Amino acid sequence: MNDTAYFDNAATTFPKPEEVYVFMDKFYRECGVNVGRGQHKLASKASALVAETRKLLLNLNHCPNKVVTFTSSATEALNIILRGVICKDNLNIYLSPFEHNAVTRVIHYLSSAFKLNIHTLAFEKETFKYNLEKIKYQFTDNSPDILAVSHASNVYGIVAPIEEICALSKNYNAVNIIDMCQTMGLLDTNLNNQNIDYSVFAAHKTLYGAVGLGGFISDSSAKLNPLLFGGTGVDSANQTMPDSVPERYEVGSPNIMAIAGLNAALKWNRHIGIKNIFEKDQMNRTRLLSLLQDYENIKVIAPIDGIGVVSCVFENYGSDNIGHILSEYNIAVRTGLHCSPQAHKFYNTFPAGTVRFSTSYFNKDEDFKRLEEALDFICENS
Amino acid sequence: MNDTAYFDNAATTFPKPEEVYVFMDKFYRECGVNVGRGQHKLASKASALVAETRKLLLNLNHCPNKVVTFTSSATEALNIILRGVICKDNLNIYLSPFEHNAVTRVIHYLSSAFKLNIHTLAFEKETFKYNLEKIKYQFTDNSPDILAVSHASNVYGIVAPIEEICALSKNYNAVNIIDMCQTMGLLDTNLNNQNIDYSVFAAHKTLYGAVGLGGFISDSSAKLNPLLFGGTGVDSANQTMPDSVPERYEVGSPNIMAIAGLNAALKWNRHIGIKNIFEKDQMNRTRLLSLLQDYENIKVIAPIDGIGVVSCVFENYGSDNIGHILSEYNIAVRTGLHCSPQAHKFYNTFPAGTVRFSTSYFNKDEDFKRLEEALDFICENS
Numbered sequence: 001m002n003d004t005a006y007f008d009n010a011a012t013t014f015p016k017p018e019e020v021y022v023f024m025d026k027f028y029r030e031c032g033v034n035v036g037r038g039q040h041k042l043a044s045k046a047s048a049l050v051a052e053t054r055k056l057l058l059n060l061n062h063c064p065n066k067v068v069t070f071t072s073s074a075t076e077a078l079n080i081i082l083r084g085v086i087c088k089d090n091l092n093i094y095l096s097p098f099e100h101n102a103v104t105r106v107i108h109y110l111s112s113a114f115k116l117n118i119h120t121l122a123f124e125k126e127t128f129k130y131n132l133e134k135i136k137y138q139f140t141d142n143s144p145d146i147l148a149v150s151h152a153s154n155v156y157g158i159v160a161p162i163e164e165i166c167a168l169s170k171n172y173n174a175v176n177i178i179d180m181c182q183t184m185g186l187l188d189t190n191l192n193n194q195n196i197d198y199s200v201f202a203a204h205k206t207l208y209g210a211v212g213l214g215g216f217i218s219d220s221s222a223k224l225n226p227l228l229f230g231g232t233g234v235d236s237a238n239q240t241m242p243d244s245v246p247e248r249y250e251v252g253s254p255n256i257m258a259i260a261g262l263n264a265a266l267k268w269n270r271h272i273g274i275k276n277i278f279e280k281d282q283m284n285r286t287r288l289l290s291l292l293q294d295y296e297n298i299k300v301i302a303p304i305d306g307i308g309v310v311s312c313v314f315e316n317y318g319s320d321n322i323g324h325i326l327s328e329y330n331i332a333v334r335t336g337l338h339c340s341p342q343a344h345k346f347y348n349t350f351p352a353g354t355v356r357f358s359t360s361y362f363n364k365d366e367d368f369k370r371l372e373e374a375l376d377f378i379c380e381n382s
Numbered sequence: 383m384n385d386t387a388y389f390d391n392a393a394t395t396f397p398k399p400e401e402v403y404v405f406m407d408k409f410y411r412e413c414g415v416n417v418g419r420g421q422h423k424l425a426s427k428a429s430a431l432v433a434e435t436r437k438l439l440l441n442l443n444h445c446p447n448k449v450v451t452f453t454s455s456a457t458e459a460l461n462i463i464l465r466g467v468i469c470k471d472n473l474n475i476y477l478s479p480f481e482h483n484a485v486t487r488v489i490h491y492l493s494s495a496f497k498l499n500i501h502t503l504a505f506e507k508e509t510f511k512y513n514l515e516k517i518k519y520q521f522t523d524n525s526p527d528i529l530a531v532s533h534a535s536n537v538y539g540i541v542a543p544i545e546e547i548c549a550l551s552k553n554y555n556a557v558n559i560i561d562m563c564q565t566m567g568l569l570d571t572n573l574n575n576q577n578i579d580y581s582v583f584a585a586h587k588t589l590y591g592a593v594g595l596g597g598f599i600s601d602s603s604a605k606l607n608p609l610l611f612g613g614t615g616v617d618s619a620n621q622t623m624p625d626s627v628p629e630r631y632e633v634g635s636p637n638i639m640a641i642a643g644l645n646a647a648l649k650w651n652r653h654i655g656i657k658n659i660f661e662k663d664q665m666n667r668t669r670l671l672s673l674l675q676d677y678e679n680i681k682v683i684a685p686i687d688g689i690g691v692v693s694c695v696f697e698n699y700g701s702d703n704i705g706h707i708l709s710e711y712n713i714a715v716r717t718g719l720h721c722s723p724q725a726h727k728f729y730n731t732f733p734a735g736t737v738r739f740s741t742s743y744f745n746k747d748e749d750f751k752r753l754e755e756a757l758d759f760i761c762e763n764s
Contacts, residue, residue, distance in 0.1 A: 004424055011416035012635060014424075025407045028592070033714070034393035039705045040714035042386055042396075072454030072594065075612035075634035101621075102612035102634065108621040109611050204635065210410070212454065212594035212637040227609075229491050230457035230484035231721030237733055239483075239490040239723075252457035252484065253394060253586065255594035257639070323421045332415070332422035339613030341621075351619055 005331040005367035007288075010154050010182060010309045010338075010358035012204045012211060016265065023264035024210060028257040035233075035254045046256050053259050056266035058217065060274070061184070061199070063191040067220045069246035070254065074181050074202035074214035075102040076227075080249055081198045081216060082106045082148065084224025085175045089115040091145040094138070094169065096130075096160060097123050097346040098153035101339045103179065107148075117142065121149070121165065125347070128158055128303030136168060144174040151189070152182040155343040155356060156301055157285070157309035159187065166195040181205050181214075185265075186281055186307060188274045191217055198222065203262045208269070208361070210261030220245050228252075277361055281308045284359035287368055292357070295379040301347050301354065308359035311349070316382045319355045326355075329374040331367075333357055387713045387749035389670075392536050392564060392691045392720075392740035394586045394593060398647065405646035406592060410639040417615075417636045428638050435641050438648035440599065442656070443566070443581070445573040449602045451628035452636065456563050456584035456596035457484040458609075462631055463580045463598060464488045464530065466606025467557045471497040473527040476520070476551065478503050478512075478542060479728040480535035483721045485561065489530075499524065503531065503547065507729070510540055510685030518550060526556035533571070534564040537725040537738060538683055539667070539691035541569065548577040563587050563596075567647075568663060568689060570656045573599055580604065585644045590651070590743070592643030602627045610634075659743055663690045666741035669750055674739070677761040683729050683736065690741035693731070698764045701737045708737075711756040713749075715739055 006014050015021075027049065035046040054068040071077045083106065086093065093107065097120050110116065119142060122134030147169045152159045166176040177198045183189065184199070186206040191199055199217040203209035226241045230251035234242055241248045269277065285308040292300050297315040314322050323335035336353040337344055344350035357371075388396050397403075409431065417428040436450040453459045465488065468475065475489065479502050492498065501524060504516030529551045534541045548558040559580045565571065566581070568588040573581050581599040585591035608623045612633035616624055623630045651659065667690040674682050679697040696704050705717035718735035719726055726732035739753075 004422065006415075006424075008415065008422065008425075012414065014414050015411065016414070021407060021411055024410075025403060028406075029397065029403055032394065032396050032398065032593070033388075033390065034716075039702065039717070040386065040390065040709045041712060042388075042714055043390075072458065072637075073634035076454070076458075076610060078612065079610050100613060101618060105611040105613075105621055105623065202635070210639055211414070211635050212640055214634075228458060228461050229487040230460065231482060231487075233721065236483060236719040236721050237723045239487055241487065252455035252596075253584070253593050255454075257592055258594055320421065327422045330423060332424055334416075335421070337618040339615065339618050341619045 003330060005329070005370045007357040007359060007363070007367070007371070008332045008334045009360035010205070010356065011334055013206065013208050013360045015362055016208050016210070016261070017268040019264045019268050020208060020210065020261050024257055024261040027260035032256060035256055049256070049263060050254060050259055053263040053266065056263065056270070060266060060269065061189060061191040061217060063217065066191065066217050067245050068215060068217055069249045070213060070215040070259065071249065072212060072214065072255065074179070074200050077200045077214050077216045078102045078179065079106055080224060080227045081177055081200070083110065083227055085146055086110045086114065086116065090117065092117045092119060092142045094119045094121055094144050094147045096121050096149045098150050098155060098158065098340060098343040099148065100150065100154060100179065101341070103148050104342055130161055130165065132161070132164055132168070135165060139168055139172060143172040144169040146175050146177070148177040148179070150179045150182065151187065152307050152309065153343055154182050154309065155311050155338050155340050155354065156303070156347070157306035158303050159183070159306055162196065170195045182307065182309060185269050185274065186278055188278070203258060203265070207262060207265055209265040210258040212255050213258035213262055218245070223248065272361070280361050281359065284308045284363050285310065288357055288359060291368060291372055291375065295375060297379050297382050298375070301349065309356065310358070311354035311356045313349060313354055314378065314382070317378070319353045322355045322378065325378055326374055329370055331371055331374055385712060387752045389739040389741060389745070389749070389753070390714045390716045391742035392587070392738065393716055395588065395590050395742045397744055398590050398592070398643070399650040401646045401650050402590060402592065402643050406639055406643040409642035414638060417638055431638070431645060432636060432641055435645040435648065438645065438652070442648060442651065443571055443573040443599060445599065448573065448599050449627050450597060450599055451631045452595060452597040452641065453631065454594060454596065454637065456561070456582050459582045459596050459598045460484045460561065461488055462606060462609045463559055463582070465492065465609055467528055468492045468496065468498065472499065474499045474501060474524045476501045476503055476526050476529045478531045479505050480532050480537060480540065480722060480725040481530065482532065482536060482561065483723070485530050486724055512543055512547065514543070514546055514550070517547060521550055521554060525554040526551040528557050528559070530559040530561070532561045532564070533569065534689050534691065535725055536564050536691065537693050537720050537722050537736065538685070538729070539688035540685050541565070541688055544578065552577045564689065564691060567651050567656065568660055570660070585640060585647070589644060589647055591647040592640040594637050595640035595644055600627070605630065662743050663741065666690045666745050667692065670739055670741060673750060673754055673757065677757060679761050679764050680757070683731065691738065692740070693736035693738045695731060695736055696760065696764070699760070701735045704737045704760065707760055708756055711752055713753055713756055
């Protein structure tokens, strides 16, 4: 039995819904074969599961006419997209102040090949809000070619108004890329529009599926240069990658086990209801905030609204130190930079980082009680 | 219950050892967290599992001082390696006649950026043997810079004498890359030498682990340009990828579930013994060959020795057609080009392809009996 009070859900949600464990095990035992690469009955069953999972994911995002591309991770998806669209000099690239290394390291690499103009979207530090008026002026001054924004910051839980921002940048025909790793399945988002070109997801985070699977939602016309080359199970005689989407991006054996996990997770999401999942998230967040804000030596860096991902700094303690003490109480958090150094620089928590508490649908009363006990100990002794 | 007679093990071994299913489910339920990205107890336990799995894999290959890099697939591993080493004009690249699209499509792509001289290693069609004498002359005429060889062909089961070939090419300081997807865990191979630079594996094939995990074994000094950029959980402040191996190649959340599967699979391999696994493979192969060779309208394309991956052509039937008929008997095979069009061109089975039967440790008597029944039906009616 797992008796950890787990507040590291922004890294990966844990535990998963029971249905996810059960179905992954069952499907991989019964039908753990290679999809689309054989015409036997098991292969057909596996192919049907993949098709159904794509459909469930599109339905969740209200965009039945778009296409799901599965990759091994959100990182791979972001590499495919960013390296596909950033392919010449003098592009104006707009980022939020909170981008993950899966975005910024790719762009840093590309900046060695191309002369890129990187802009940071206007954001008001004090109110934790994107400043849409200023962003309009930014776009007028330097018309956006590419925009990459985390729907929610993995450090501070700040949610970006992606519809508004993407509508503004689309006036300049920008390519809009949204990193939904911390939001898909949690925030009810309508992707049935032409303003958002690429929506990236990680199956193992807010979607409550398994690790080893990510991808993106796009139009079928979204044809970038592939990043990985190899077997696709279709058009095998051709030495170039297939022209069709998603086949041109999906190389190697599909991860049928993780796809089964995502399938069960999406059915769980539909069963519980995304609004109820979000409501639970907000209850957890309120509880967490009121708990943390009780201690005067804890400085919480959080917007009034936001998702259940809360960063804070403890007076007189390094964040890693707090992580170790909490670990003694069997409380899991993540401390440091959270692979997002830019976000920490923005709020002056670099390089020491923060202690990040991130909740999930499965956090229990006892988790918060144990956290309170640990915080009492830490703050009394500081 | 699965009652398929499964002869598609070269695509993915199925079923897995019971231990693999049990341990994956158990570990992912108890400790399905993000490795190396938190210092809580579960993260430490997950990190220990990853370290142990690397060690087990090195021990299997008798090379405790080398390094395991985990990727999401063998395809990703081959992309990293080939694109890392093929980075200038006029390289002499030697391939076997049997390379998979995971090799040839990468090289095809690179040939648009660089002027490459592609050579095919001398191979005797009739005897199914690499001609080492001729290869020596090939190397004298055009000294090898890079060599990429499938340890065993995924179409014909032909095993390459990798030690001899790599020793020859190492005289010219070639970079030697061996694709062991069809052999690691099946052929007892000593990688404790400096002639083989990169040995690529897929966890879900002859290693009997789960899909979603691959990688390569190399020296720790093997520093290529990374292919994917993103979070590594270490040195996060740095916008370039870490300098150390394997960290510079391992981006995003490690696939702890598949690593748990490989861990259990490697312990299963050690428990059964690789020699016994190979012996079973050879028994299956003999049985398969003697069965297929019984029918005069089946033309088997197979070496005298080789692994349990056997291709054949049926007179008067397209290979896909045979696949469909076998499917009616609940027999799973793979027909067509097997993502290896070059191999089929070499033995003149292009573009129609072959019917490939591939066995595993778990094939049962009944599987062969059912196959015999189906073949009787097909061949009597042809």
